[in-house]
Amino acid sequence: MSDFSGKVAVITGGGKGLGAGAGRAFAAAGAAVVLADIDNAAASEVQQEIESAGGRALAFTADVGDPEQSRAMAAAADVAFGGIDYLFANAGVQHYGTVLTTGPDEWDALLRTNLTGVYLSMKYCAERMIERGGGAIVATASVQGLQSQANVSPYATSKGGIIALSRASAIDLAPHGIRVNSISPGTIRTPLAGGDDPEANYARSAAGHVLKRIGEPEEVAALVLFLCSEPAGFITGANYVIDGGLTIKLPI
Numbered sequence: 376m377s378d379f380s381g382k383v384a385v386i387t388g389g390g391k392g393l394g395a396g397a398g399r400a401f402a403a404a405g406a407a408v409v410l411a412d413i414d415n416a417a418a419s420e421v422q423q424e425i426e427s428a429g430g431r432a433l434a435f436t437a438d439v440g441d442p443e444q445s446r447a448m449a450a451a452a453d454v455a456f457g458g459i460d461y462l463f464a465n466a467g468v469q470h471y472g473t474v475l476t477t478g479p480d481e482w483d484a485l486l487r488t489n490l491t492g493v494y495l496s497m498k499y500c501a502e503r504m505i506e507r508g509g510g511a512i513v514a515t516a517s518v519q520g521l522q523s524q525a526n527v528s529p530y531a532t533s534k535g536g537i538i539a540l541s542r543a544s545a546i547d548l549a550p551h552g553i554r555v556n557s558i559s560p561g562t563i564r565t566p567l568a569g570g571d572d573p574e575a576n577y578a579r580s581a582a583g584h585v586l587k588r589i590g591e592p593e594e595v596a597a598l599v600l601f602l603c604s605e606p607a608g609f610i611t612g613a614n615y616v617i618d619g620g621l622t623i624k625l626p627i
């Protein structure tokens with residue numbers, strides 16, 4: 376595992392699921408982490424856990440879709456830890472619906488969190504990375520940004536947008552020494568994927584994956600840390616699928 380001592384990672388949606396998993400992993404590897412979330416209780420719990428293990432963390436309440444709160448999140452990282460090296464732009468919400476069943480307000484709300492939130496956190500964190508001479512950004516898309524199923528059009532749109540935004544930003548931010556990649560997970564064991572009936576939903580999802588299981592947040596965190604690490608220094612503008620084979624198999 377790479378040593379991230381002296382580095383600072385901002386993680387959106389850091390209170391639960393993939394964000395909490397990446398927060399624990401970055402901290403265990405020596406980084407100071409900012410856990411930005413609308414759920415302050417959840418982020419504070421992860422902060423305490425990291426601190427109890429001897430790490431450095433700050434729970435920060437921010438709605439990533441709000442420009443002022445995203446800007447404040449980046450400023451807080453600067454004040455608490457002296458700058459930003461990495462951003463895991465990961466906060467997102469699930470929404471089921473079609474263009475027929477999704478109202479304009481629901482559409483806007485979903486895109487505001489899932490896509491505008493990635494843009495805003497990239498924007499304000501990249502400004503701080505430039506001050507440090509560079510950095511790395513990983514954004515959480517989804518297999519649904521690549522392929523689709525019924526009843527997910529707003530969510531799929533947001534995730535396809537994240538892949539395009541990451542690719543385009545990799546070009547624009549390269550002159551500043553910032554690499555940008557996205558990841559597209561299959562089903563991972565988190566509150567979002569578990570929904571109201573976690574064990575039933577996990578089991579149903581596992582059946583569709585070639586490996587016949589769902590993924591764990593720690594497995595996604597390992598990919599995120601690798602993409603931020605120096606050995607990944609030649610990787611930018613890529614989208615990494617981490618899905619237990621979900622998207623490789625034709626349904627025949």
Ligand SMILES: NC(=O)c1ccc[n+]([C@@H]2O[C@H](COP(=O)([O-])OP(=O)(O)OC[C@H]3O[C@@H](n4cnc5c(N)ncnc54)[C@H](O)[C@@H]3O)[C@@H](O)[C@H]2O)c1
Nearest residue numbers: 388390391392393413438439466467562563565566567568
């Ligand atoms: N779990 C999966 O199977 C899976 C698969 C593919 C993609 N994803 C994506 O991974 C990301 C993380 O999902 P997860 O499964 O960990 O979900 P989760 O619900 O377990 O955790 C998401 C966290 O984001 C926070 N959050 C939500 N809206 C926010 C906002 N506006 N500002 C700040 N924080 C906010 C929530 O409070 C929560 O703590 C999401 O973008 C999701 O779309 C998840």
